[in-house]
Amino acid sequence: MNKSLSTFDVLGLGFMTFAFFLGAGNIIFPPLTGFLAGEHLTSAMSGFLLTGVGLPLVTLVAAALAGGGLPTMARYLPPMVVTVMATAIFIIIGPAFATPRTGLVAYEMGLKPFLANPTQTTLTLYTIGFFGLVLLLSLNQGRLLDAVGKVLTPILLLLLIGLALAVFINPQGTQPPVDDLYLAQPFVKGFLEGYNTMDTFAALIFGMLILDVLRQKGVTDKRAQSRYLMVAALIAAVGLGFVYVSLFILGGTSLGVVDSANNGAEIISAYVLALFGPPGLWILAAIVFLACITTAVGLVSACADYFYRLTGKLSYRSWVVINALLCMLVANVGLDTLISVSVPVLVACYPVAVALVLATYVRPFMRAPIFAFRFILAVAFAFGLVDGLQAAGLEMSVFHWLPMFDIGMAWVLPTVVATVIGLAVNKAARKEEVQC
Structure with a gap:
């Protein structure tokens, strides 16, 4: 029997989808792009939103129309090609880029602002501790953090909303000059910067997860599944759009708060310090650290489970150890x-x-x-x-x-x-x- 979801359940599904995409790593790219774009902020932001929000949205809608994620969408391709694509996605969002980035963002926003002289040794010790904790939690497939994750995402979102309102009401700096990279084609540059979110890849995987959740809730009709998935995708897109726009404006009004920056984490930390003082920086550090841990555990667990099922060799726990060690090693290159x-x-x-x-x-x-x-x-x-x-x-x-x-x-x-x-x-x- 096919069940219908209540309005509350639909909203919950939408916020869950939003939580899937909202990793702490995503918040570091809009501020830097906004800072470098200067007076071309609107154009660069439009390009970024197209890849950072638009592509994940249309990917989830495509998954809904196809009735599933990557395996269903790619069913006309040779099975080996589908396997290679899935493996490449899990490597990209796993030990190659996205998961090590969680540890580096936690370091940049959770510890580095409090260090007088951060060094490579400091980073190495931090990544050992961070991914050691991720390893311990992932051995239980992240069950320990399920409830914590459901609490952390709303807290992180509330923090970002508070930061956004503060940026609008009481901007701390002025508009930076345009960087050379954004002089000629700011829209295209912003479009390409949106690739860094990696959310289009993630959407190919999340489509399957959301459909599984709907089936568990008793929604068996394919049309109903597609409709609910589209609504969830729209809610997630609105949430991501709000976060990105507010962080773009933060970066675009940060000259004076920072004179130069290599990444968005530096800009956000400096802005929060200017707005709320040291207490705000401590709160931001704690929330970002916990959010990064939650995201890292989810990614390490998902990658370990995928490679365990793909190869049939080694145990799930062995793959967790391999993934965590690779993430720790990769993270030592720096953000x-x-x-x-x-x-x-x-x-x-x-x-x-x-x-x-x-x-x-x-x-x-x-x-x-x-x-x-x-x-x-x-x-x-x-x-x-x-x-x-x-x-x-x-x-x-x-x-x-x-x-x-x-x-x-x-x-x-x-x-x-x-x-x-x-x-x-x-x-x-x-x-x-x-x-x-």
């Missing part, structure tokens, strides 16, 4: 280095995720979906790789003839053309698919 290293990877991989979402939306109009999906994603990957290699600093001028190559989006037009070709494939190709 600035981790972000700079992640950029080329995200620039190369994001087009594939966007192409998958695009193909999912136009699927009803495809006459040969197997060919179309594979062709569209292959083209997106090939040209996304060109952008990624360019972002890594390699000489790629041979591709200068590609539209938008100079702004790191050479993949856009070829992917659109590939989509048109995929839609135009005739029925004969579909017959060949059936025979295969």
Whole structure:
């Protein structure tokens, strides 16, 4: 029997979805972008919101339309390709980038502001302690933090709301000058900076989790599941949009609070100190630390569970140990280095995720979906790789003839053309698919 959710349950589902996306790492990118964009803040913010909020929203809606997350959306691809995509996503949001970033954000906002002379040794000792605690909690698959996480996210959100109101009512600084990076194409630069949230990748996984929650609540009708997932996605998008806009304005009014900054954590810590004094900084440090621990435990547990199920080798606990150790090692490169290293990877991989979402939306109009999906994603990957290699600093001028190559989006037009070709494939190709 299919159950209907009450308004309270729907709101709870929406806030749960919002909590999935709201990691402490996400709050460090808008302030820095706002600080560097200067008078081009609105344009840069619009581009960032498109990738930081818009893409995760349309990805969850695509998951709802397809009836599931990555496995369902990518069902027309070879199983091995789907496995490679899922593995790449778990590596990106796991030990490669997102999970080590939680420890680094906790360090930057929870300890570094109180140190007179922070050193590499300090960072190393902190990451050992942080991921040691994550390891202990993850061995029980994070059950210890389930209740804590449900409390921490509302507290973190209330803190951000209070900070946002304070920024509007009593800004502490003035607008910084425009950085050279944001002079020519602030919208595109903001768009690319939105990749750093990694939320489009996460949405491919979260779609499955939310549908599982709906099934547990007795919602079995696929149309009802899709409707509730879309509403939850919209609530999460509104919440993320509010957080990002307020943090952009914080960064855009922080000259004088900080004269320069390497990352957004420095800007937020300095702004909170200016607004609320040392007590505010202590509260921020405590909340961010606990939020980072919660996020890290969830990510380490999810990655360990995935690789345990994928390989069938080693135990879940062994994979937890491996993931936690890798995260600790990666975190020692520092926040600035981790972000700079992640950029080329995200620039190369994001087009594939966007192409998958695009193909999912136009699927009803495809006459040969197997060919179309594979062709569209292959083209997106090939040209996304060109952008990624360019972002890594390699000489790629041979591709200068590609539209938008100079702004790191050479993949856009070829992917659109590939989509048109995929839609135009005739029925004969579909017959060949059936025979295969």
